[in-house]
Amino acid sequence: MLNSMMKTKIFAWVDRRTDAGAIIKSQLTEYPAPKNLNYMWNFGSLALLVLVLQILTGVFLAMYYKPSAAVSYGQYTVAFDSVERIMRDVNFGWLIRYMHAVGASAFFVVVYMHIGRGLYYGSYKEPRELLWIIGVVILLIMQGAAFFGYLLPWGQMSFWGATVITNLFGALPVIGEYLQQLLRGGFAVGDPTLNRFFSLHYLFPLLLAAIVGGHIHALHVVHSNNPEGIDLTKEEEKIMFHPYYTVKDAFGVGVFLLFYCYFVFFNPHAWGYFIEVDNYVPANALSTPPHIAPVWYLTPWYTILRSFPDKLVGVLAMGGSLAILFALPFLDRSKVRSARYRPVFKQMVILFFIDVIVLGYCGHEPPTPVLKLVGQVATAYYFAFFFLLLIVPKFEKTKPEPEGI
Ligand code: HEM
Structure with missing residues (x-):
């Protein structure tokens, strides 16, 4: 067993060569976080x-x-x-x-x-x-x-x-x-x-x-x-x-x-x-x-794939639904960040969460005509969400943000 004295000596030895103490302090223990x-x-x-x-x-x-x-x-x-x-x-x-x-x-x-x-x-x-x-x-x-x-x-x-x-x-x-x-x-x-x-x-x-x-x-x-x-x-x-x-x-x-x-x-x-x-x-x-479906965490994207009769379009839509996430920071031009102060965005984003759950459910189940239609509507909203982000900030009346926390 190392006693604490030894530990301190070893740590000091490592610290002199790596600056580990300062890094731990600035990045972990004393890292300043919002309260x-x-x-x-x-x-x-x-x-x-x-x-x-x-x-x-x-x-x-x-x-x-x-x-x-x-x-x-x-x-x-x-x-x-x-x-x-x-x-x-x-x-x-x-x-x-x-x-x-x-x-x-x-x-x-x-x-x-x-x-x-x-x-x-x-x-x-x-x-x-x-x-x-x-x-x-x-x-x-x-x-x-x-x-x-x-x-x-x-x-x-x-x-x-x-x-x-x-x-x-x-x-x-x-x-x-x-x-x-x-x-x-x-x-x-x-x-x-x-x-x-x-x-x-x-x-x-x-x-x-x-x-x-x-x-x-x-x-x-x-x-x-x-x-x-x-x-x-x-x-x-x-x-x-x-x-x-x-x-x-x-x-x-x-x-x-x-x-x-x-x-x-x-x-x-x-x-x-x-x-x-x-x-x-x-x-x-x-x-x-008889029924092949991916594990639950991949089923939303599987539904997007299945929502198009043409296989190539389905594959591109599925790829696009993930790729569009990269563009998100540049699509949403609102100056206000938190949904707390963006009433329209708040509704949109809550609907988006429900939408992804619906997509997941549809992808998990065998594709009946009704579920297929539900999946298509959910796919349409998935993409619409990102395009709405381009438009909504232009007319959304945001609530006043607090001066500080
Ligand atoms: C292995 C997976 C991941 C790990 C271990 C991880 C780890 C972390 C940690 C430790 C933080 C700081 C604590 C927190 O804000 O919760 C953080 C913040 C953040 N992460 Fe991740 N993350 C992962 C995946 C992702 C993914 C998939 C995204 C987005 C697509 C993401 C986006 C962000 C953002 C935007 C922040 C800043 C949040 C804020 O300050 O409000 N992360 N992440």
């Missing part, structure tokens, strides 16, 4: 926690997981078998797998709340445009990582989900077919696909970790927005990050862990297809499941 941040500001630190959990549990899973579609004994493949071995034979394998599977959904819950907060309080607006843009890059990488990971158990849903999504790339003109084959490593989803998806599934979270570093650096240059959405001019409006927000974030972590543990230990299948029944059926290229 009125509400609980919606907890989701950034929670996303960080889940990212770490996903990387840790993923590394342990990879020690036992085998990315091979070769047939092992009988009808099962090596990949499918290795997941079953993790669940049944590896010490605490079931726990690590459930933590990872529930963690994937938890990651999206937390990040979607984080994005929703940014939208509502106008955190994407000047001077935080780049911070937002880095966030959108993070979102795309997260979606990629989740999609690649979903193939790994090599169950029916894994196989057919990957087949449907890689098929989409084939719809793109000129490069489509080439891209599709590049992703699959051949003409159909098979062993080479599994290998490259595993490789990318391991790589993407590490990329995420690096980009999240950039995200937090960008935040610390421009500082946090706040629920009022106003710039802080006086020192009394700020408080030190430690102990005020370390305690508040720790409370958030406690509440989050209650939910997380409930799902990991008592209801691991609740969040959907990752480990649901269809995926306990080994992948079979000769038997298409």
Whole structure:
């Protein structure tokens, strides 16, 4: 055991060579934060926690997981078998797998709340445009990582989900077919696909970790927005990050862990297809499941894709619905940030949140004519929201913002 004297000496040694003390002080303990941040500001630190959990549990899973579609004994493949071995034979394998599977959904819950907060309080607006843009890059990488990971158990849903999504790339003109084959490593989803998806599934979270570093650096240059959405001019409006927000974030972590543990230990299948029944059926290229849908966190975009009869238009709309997020800071020209002081925007953004939930629901269910129509209307509003942002600030009567907080 190091005694505190030793620790101080070691720290002083490191500090002299790295300036670590000053960095910790300015970026963490004494980092000045607005004094009125509400609980919606907890989701950034929670996303960080889940990212770490996903990387840790993923590394342990990879020690036992085998990315091979070769047939092992009988009808099962090596990949499918290795997941079953993790669940049944590896010490605490079931726990690590459930933590990872529930963690994937938890990651999206937390990040979607984080994005929703940014939208509502106008955190994407000047001077935080780049911070937002880095966030959108993070979102795309997260979606990629989740999609690649979903193939790994090599169950029916894994196989057919990957087949449907890689098929989409084939719809793109000129490069489509080439891209599709590049992703699959051949003409159909098979062993080479599994290998490259595993490789990318391991790589993407590490990329995420690096980009999240950039995200937090960008935040610390421009500082946090706040629920009022106003710039802080006086020192009394700020408080030190430690102990005020370390305690508040720790409370958030406690509440989050209650939910997380409930799902990991008592209801691991609740969040959907990752480990649901269809995926306990080994992948079979000769038997298409009656209903193929992505995991809940990708279903809003799946609905946008399905809303157009033409495949290419659907693919472009789906890509466009994500790409338009990059443009958001430049579309919304209102001088006022927070929805608290923007009555029209407030209605629009609340409707947008409901709209994304409706899109998610439609993508999850089999496409009946009614749901298809609902999905099309929801898709129309998704895009209309961004175009309305161009117009609304021209006539919106904003409420007076407070002088300070
Ligand atoms: C792995 C995922 C992510 C992590 C770990 C992360 C982390 C953080 C942290 C720690 C903060 C400061 C605390 C807070 O404001 O909640 C923050 C702020 C912010 N993040 Fe993220 N973030 C992630 C994803 C995203 C995404 C996907 C977006 C947007 C598309 C985004 C946009 C923002 C914005 C605009 C802020 C500033 C908020 C404000 O000051 O009001 N982040 N992020």
